[in-house]
Amino acid sequence: MLNSPDFLDEAEARAEICRVGRELFARGYVHATAGNISVRLADGYLITPTDACLGTLQPQRLARLDAQGLQTSGDRASKTILLHRRIYAASEAAAKITATTAAARCVIHTHSTHLVACSLRADTRACGALSLEAELLPPITPYFVMKVGHVPHIAYHRPGAPEAAEAVAQAITRYAQAGRPIRAVMLARLGPNVWHDSPAAAMAVLEELEETARLCCITDPPADPLSEAQIEELRQTFGASW
16 A cells, blocks of 8 residues: 555654654653554554563564554554554544544653653542543643643553543544544553654654643642633634644
8 A cells, every 4th residue: 555645654654663762761751661652554553562662662673563453563562552543543533523633643652750740649639530521731831732732631540451542532532522632641640642643743742741741740839820811812823722
């Protein structure tokens, strides 16, 4: 199958996954063998192998899966492939609903320190019973509103649990139907999943998201969120989808 203009060439995708993995590791967004990255290809998927260190990825060892999610080459795929595939499918459908965001072509999952810290605080206060509309962070900066947007806080499930994948897919659909497309969720006590139309763009979302979490952690007392009038100005001036 020929690559669509919407999809990365496979060789380029392999190189980009390894480059982004090295940068995530160097910046401390992942540690040891935590985290994973995938790319949606025209005829399948690439994903980092299970228990791989993102700082030392090798292009030829990335797991290659077909369009049905069956592995065809590379080291054993990360157990999170089910979640990633649900994100790709749900974001494709959401892009048709809202027509304001592109379908996901890359998904990144990390255990970023400040984001997990914020999740632990919120999850402890809620005693693990997060509501459907629970969100991780308030809109405290304009770039969080413009570059990240709403971040649903998904109640805790074990790593790789199908229930988590279902909850994330439902959140993507729910926010799209409300006219508020999302490009990130936070898995309680685990870490964020972010997605965009390329690995570089997905990493930019993650960086802004982790920086916002860091600001929330170091600001005491907590910063007031932007007002609705200020957010509306960002909508009108920059097309923010908040």
